[in-house]
Amino acid sequence: MITFTPRDKVSNYWTLIGPILSIILTVIFGLLIFTFLGFDPAETLYQIFISPFSRIDRVSDIFVKACPLIIVGIGLMFCFKANVWNIGAEGQFIMGTLLAGAFALLFPNVETKLLIICMLFIGFIGGALWAFIPAILKTRLNVNEILVSLMLVYVAMLFIDFIVRGPLRDPMSFGFPLSKPYPEGALINKISFPGIGYLGQLHYGILFIIFLIPLTWIFINKTLGGFKINVLGSAPKAARFAGFSKDKITMTVLLLSGGLAGVAGVIEVSANIGQLQPEVSFGYGFTAIIVAFLGRLSPVGILFAGVIIATVKLGADNAQMTMGIPKVVTGLFEGILLFFLLTGETLQKYKIKWSWNK
Amino acid sequence: MLKFCKRIFSLFALSASVIFFIVTNSFASPTKVGFVYLTTPGDHGWTYAHELGKQMVEKRFGNDVKISVVENVPEGPDATRVIRELAKQGNEIIFTTSFGYMEPTLKVAKEFPNIKFEHITGYKRSKNVATGNIRFYEGRYIQGVVAGLMTKTNKIGYIGAYPIAEVIMGINAFAQGLRSVNKDASISVIWANTWYDPVKEADAAKVHIAEGADILAQHTDSPAMLQIAEKNGALGFGQSTDMSAFAPKAQLFASENNWGPYYIKKIEQLQNGKWNTGDGPDHWAGNEWGGISSDMLTISKFQNMPDSVAKKAEEAVNGIKNGSIKIFAGPLVDNTGKEIIPAGKTLDDGALWGMNYYLKGVNGKVPG
Numbered sequence: 001m002i003t004f005t006p007r008d009k010v011s012n013y014w015t016l017i018g019p020i021l022s023i024i025l026t027v028i029f030g031l032l033i034f035t036f037l038g039f040d041p042a043e044t045l046y047q048i049f050i051s052p053f054s055r056i057d058r059v060s061d062i063f064v065k066a067c068p069l070i071i072v073g074i075g076l077m078f079c080f081k082a083n084v085w086n087i088g089a090e091g092q093f094i095m096g097t098l099l100a101g102a103f104a105l106l107f108p109n110v111e112t113k114l115l116i117i118c119m120l121f122i123g124f125i126g127g128a129l130w131a132f133i134p135a136i137l138k139t140r141l142n143v144n145e146i147l148v149s150l151m152l153v154y155v156a157m158l159f160i161d162f163i164v165r166g167p168l169r170d171p172m173s174f175g176f177p178l179s180k181p182y183p184e185g186a187l188i189n190k191i192s193f194p195g196i197g198y199l200g201q202l203h204y205g206i207l208f209i210i211f212l213i214p215l216t217w218i219f220i221n222k223t224l225g226g227f228k229i230n231v232l233g234s235a236p237k238a239a240r241f242a243g244f245s246k247d248k249i250t251m252t253v254l255l256l257s258g259g260l261a262g263v264a265g266v267i268e269v270s271a272n273i274g275q276l277q278p279e280v281s282f283g284y285g286f287t288a289i290i291v292a293f294l295g296r297l298s299p300v301g302i303l304f305a306g307v308i309i310a311t312v313k314l315g316a317d318n319a320q321m322t323m324g325i326p327k328v329v330t331g332l333f334e335g336i337l338l339f340f341l342l343t344g345e346t347l348q349k350y351k352i353k354w355s356w357n358k
Numbered sequence: 359m360l361k362f363c364k365r366i367f368s369l370f371a372l373s374a375s376v377i378f379f380i381v382t383n384s385f386a387s388p389t390k391v392g393f394v395y396l397t398t399p400g401d402h403g404w405t406y407a408h409e410l411g412k413q414m415v416e417k418r419f420g421n422d423v424k425i426s427v428v429e430n431v432p433e434g435p436d437a438t439r440v441i442r443e444l445a446k447q448g449n450e451i452i453f454t455t456s457f458g459y460m461e462p463t464l465k466v467a468k469e470f471p472n473i474k475f476e477h478i479t480g481y482k483r484s485k486n487v488a489t490g491n492i493r494f495y496e497g498r499y500i501q502g503v504v505a506g507l508m509t510k511t512n513k514i515g516y517i518g519a520y521p522i523a524e525v526i527m528g529i530n531a532f533a534q535g536l537r538s539v540n541k542d543a544s545i546s547v548i549w550a551n552t553w554y555d556p557v558k559e560a561d562a563a564k565v566h567i568a569e570g571a572d573i574l575a576q577h578t579d580s581p582a583m584l585q586i587a588e589k590n591g592a593l594g595f596g597q598s599t600d601m602s603a604f605a606p607k608a609q610l611f612a613s614e615n616n617w618g619p620y621y622i623k624k625i626e627q628l629q630n631g632k633w634n635t636g637d638g639p640d641h642w643a644g645n646e647w648g649g650i651s652s653d654m655l656t657i658s659k660f661q662n663m664p665d666s667v668a669k670k671a672e673e674a675v676n677g678i679k680n681g682s683i684k685i686f687a688g689p690l691v692d693n694t695g696k697e698i699i700p701a702g703k704t705l706d707d708g709a710l711w712g713m714n715y716y717l718k719g720v721n722g723k724v725p726g
Binding site: 055057058061064065161165176177198200201268271272273274275277279280282314317318320321322324326327328 | 392398426427428429430431432433434435436438439440442443444446447457458461469520521522551
């Protein structure tokens with residue numbers, strides 16, 4: 001039997017050394033694997049970790065890739081802090097996108113960017129409504145929110161599939177399941193820098209993160225609402241004695257995270273795809289769970305975690321392009337990285353006892 | 359301050375372009391070719407067929423080409439990034455091998471007017487984006503002929519990916535082949551709603567067999583259907599590549615997508631400065647829509663069938679090759695009895711891409 005007991009005090013020294021040690025171990029294991037498979041290990045590590053930073057447009061692509069992960073991750077942070085397990089951000093992402101996209105397609109000739117502002121709100125509502133289902137079932141009937149939110153992901157996937165094949169299919173798409181292109185007003189433009197032009201795919205949606213991170217930081221650390229969420233998560237009994245309504249908090253965090261997932265979807269699709277298609281999310285809602293935990297459930301941490309995950313994903317593509325390393329191998333490496341980072345964190349927080357009781 | 363920033367920026371842009379210039383020029387000799395794959399060659403279907411095409415390019419050009427491949431690229435923002443990255447790395451011609459790369463390919467092509475892009479199975483073109491496609495339906499006609507001669511239950515089970523024109527024209531071509539030799543047989547279709555999902559494909563195959571089908575056909579990518587057929591004593595056809603290794607007793611033959619010659623031709627055109635997007639009609643077919651006669655679709659060895667059937671199938675192949683068989687020649691009637699075209703006329707390519715009905719010989723109706 002292995003038992004985990006929380007440490008009384010987390011040592012500052014180890015909080016600093018822990019992640020570094022995790023990375024060193026990852027690198028060692030990476031070197032072993034790549035050497036064993038016959039790839040130049042130094043070159044591979046360079047491609048995965050460094051090459052995404054080697055050109056300024058590549059750096060901007062990291063942020064483009066990280067953008068939805070960070071927004072969804074921050075939404076999930078509220079839930080996980082309150083010990084509410086929303087596993088269905090993927091579905092909320094899809095439903096927010098779908099509702100906002102359907103709204104945009106009602107105005108085929110609108111050019112004013114007011115439309116995209118409306119879509120962000122509608123996306124929030126769409127995602128929040130989808131999260132409302134597990135929320136109401138949890139608070140009224142005490143139904144497990146993990147199962148409900150997860151299962152609703154598949155409902156959402158099939159629903160958007162049905163919508164773009166049927167009601168919203170572009171008659172000019174030769175039978176392919178695609179909606180009409182969004183009107184100009186529904187698109188998020190790329191940022192044009194004076195003297196350089198565009199930097200990769202970098203778009204104005206990134207600005208949302210710049211506002212979101214300080215706002216959530218203040219909310220979590222400086223307001224009563226944030227305090228309630230923290231207390232409910234870390235000391236449910238204390239929360240009850242203090243008279244905080246568990247149901248209200250559960251409802252709030254689920255709606256918030258659902259809404260943010262919806263907003264992430266709107267930004268992602270309006271900036272990068274520009275129409276509805278059967279697949280809009282590519283697993284962002286699930287990857288964001290890792291991002292939230294890797295970022296230790298803090299807004300700034302999630303920013304860094306999102307960047308790390310995005311870097312490794314981009315690096316994996318680069319390694320494939322330049323060295324022909326298959327994605328399964330770089331995927332394995334990603335897994336090792338996450339394993340060590342999360343193990344390191346667990347070891348900092350918990351003492352581990354081995355015992356051989358019968 | 360702003361001025362300073364601008365200066366730094368322009369300095370950066372200048373040095374970047376100088377470096378780019380040096381890099382691209384010093385490696386000018388081999389033609390740099392990029393490929394973007396939807397899944398991995400391990401799918402033994404669609405992407406594997408492209409991989410085989412790529413290998414033919416390697417064999418033909420040797421050290422005269424330098425190939426970069428990116429596999430498992432989802433059809434969304436990642437595609438745009440990957441294609442742009444391939445362009446930045448100095449690839450001179452980039453093949454994007456799935457329909458969903460259409461918008462990403464066009465987007466990136468606009469930014470790199472000097473690089474040639476080849477979008478496989480798309481319908482939107484531009485100055486430097488050409489499109490290529492295969493007349494997959496020709497192989498399905500031959501499948502229909504073989505199925506019609508081989509079936510004992512007169513029930514054919516067909517697994518479709520999505521109810522889009524490409525798949526529907528395949529089903530209809532199959533029906534035309536089937537009815538050319540056997541008026542009593544009919545086709546039932548199950549939609550898998552995926553291009554590649556061995557579990558779903560296998561389930562669909564089991565349902566077909568349980569309902570009495572003894573011949574299975576598929577318009578999805580994995581060998582799962584044939585494996586089920588093999589286990590249950592049914593017969594079927596391989597998709598995209600020869601799948602007889604997965605079902606030595608069940609595969610009658612496979613329609614193989616042969617992209618190699620197309621890739622080689624386009625790369626040669628590029629090297630001779632003759633690359634072009636052609637000026638085909640603006641339907642879904644692409645600039646280049648080759649079939650059996652141009653060797654873009656090949657038919658694997660006929661097996662698990664009597665010689666008499668193989669002979670008939672061979673005749674059908676030759677008929678399509680020399681044009682004596684017109685698959686969609688009138689009179690054509692859909693499965694509700696409505697006339698599509700009268701005798702003496704033939705559906706043109708544009709009409710094929712508008713197909714949203716089943717011809718006689720197919721049960722049920724097109725969903726959606």
